Amino acid sequence: SSIGEVYLEQKEYTAALEYQRRSLALYNEVNDQAYATYPLLGLGKIHLARKQFTKAIRYLNEALQIAQERGKNDVARDATKQLALAYEGAGNYREAYKSLRLYKTIADSLNNQEVARKITAQSMQFEFDKKQAVAKAEAEKKELVYQQELERQGYYTKAAIGGVLASLIIAGLIFGYYQQKRRDNRLLAKQNEEIRLQSKKIAAQRDSIEEERHRSEKLLLNILPRETAQELKKMGRASPKTYEKVTVLFTDFIDFTKISEEISDEEIVANLDYCFKAFDRIVKKHKLEKVKTIGDAYMCAGGIPTPNDTNPVDALIAAQEMIAFMRQWAVEKRARGEEVWELRLGIHTGKVVAGVVGEDKFAYDIWGDTVNIASRMESCGEPNKINISGDTYEMVKDQFHCEFRGRIAAKNKGEVDMYFVESRHESKKES
Helix, strand or coil, rough: HHHHHHHHHHHCCCHHHHHHHHHHHHHCCCHHHHHHHHHHHHHHHHHHHHCHHHHHHHHHHHHHHHHHHCCHHHHHHHHHHHHHHHHHHHCCCCHHHHHHHHHHHHHHHCCCHHHHHHHHHHHHHHHHHHHHHHHHHHHHHHHHHHHHHHHCCHHHHHHHHHHHHHHHHHHHHHHHHEEEHHHHHHHHHHHHHHHHHHHHHHHHHHHHHHHHHHHHHHHHHHHCCCHHHHHHHHHCCCCEEEEEEEEEEECCCCHHHHHHHCCHHHHHHHHHHHHHHHHHHHHCCCCCCCCEECCCCEEEECCCCCCCCCCCHHHHHHHHHHHHHHHHHHHHHHHHHCCCCCCCCEEEEEEEEEEEECCCCCCCCCHHHHHHHHHHHHCCCCCCCCCEEHHHHHHEEEECCEEEEEEECCCCCCEEEEEEEEECHHHHHHH
């Protein structure tokens, strides 16, 4: 419908009609009568622009009726204004006047006093035009009757005098009509200029609203995955979903409590921000989804919200790059005489439930035993090493050299097979 409006402004009426009809068909298909008023209004405007007043009146009346039933006052207001112009073009001043009065009523209800004032002036003009037309018709009718009577009686002289008088009367009416028309044209030009300025202001407001919408969209996508954000906007909620194969990666800084006691809060936050921004870039590069940070812990996952089969490998490559970053950062911190931060990483692959819960302050999260085991892999790890579960190992053993650590006791999980990831096979790196 918006594309149809653009083509209408460019006077490309055929294209405008096509897009408005498509829009109407789509709204009828989904049985959305309230929003169907927009393409109906657009079709009326197009036929009005082409001076097809009968078709314009039909579409505009239909838009007005649905708008009044559905409480679409903005559409009702625009439809009555266009109806007034269509009725005027068709020579039906009575209906034009009625439409303008209804337009004023709707404008008043929307507290648009300036528009109401303009409509009152235009309504008075329609009333004046109607009276002028009636007066002219009455004068012509009386003159015809007078001429016929004189002819029947043979009073040609009186007929001539009567003709002169009638001509003078008609000339006076025509002169008055054109004088009024000139005043009307000046008033209309002033109103058109006011409308142009108002349209320019509305366009600026519309651009500002669109900019804010894009900003809100960007903020929402920074908080939630795109698929979840789209579902939330469309449905007003986002239902949690089950994923059969998801690789969860946990990181945690070693002796963070001790480090926190030795440096200021500002330095702690600055260091965490520096690390987590680097982790964010790595996670995004390897198509993982950042889930959340909890204090000094960082959590992300592969295979959500879009399932894939590569997420175990993707997570291990990302983990290796995180360790490489930490080693480089350690070199820089030693050069400055600062204490080095060390990282533990844990990874496990399995089934999870992911989504958004609650009504306020939405946050994307994942749940399930897979998350708990991944956390145990991290807590049972060693500095700057990637500790993975036996389940993840079975999925990556053809691509990575791993060292079996044995069955190690994990809190609340009993003994679990664990492996340290050493390196990636050279042939797999090249591929």
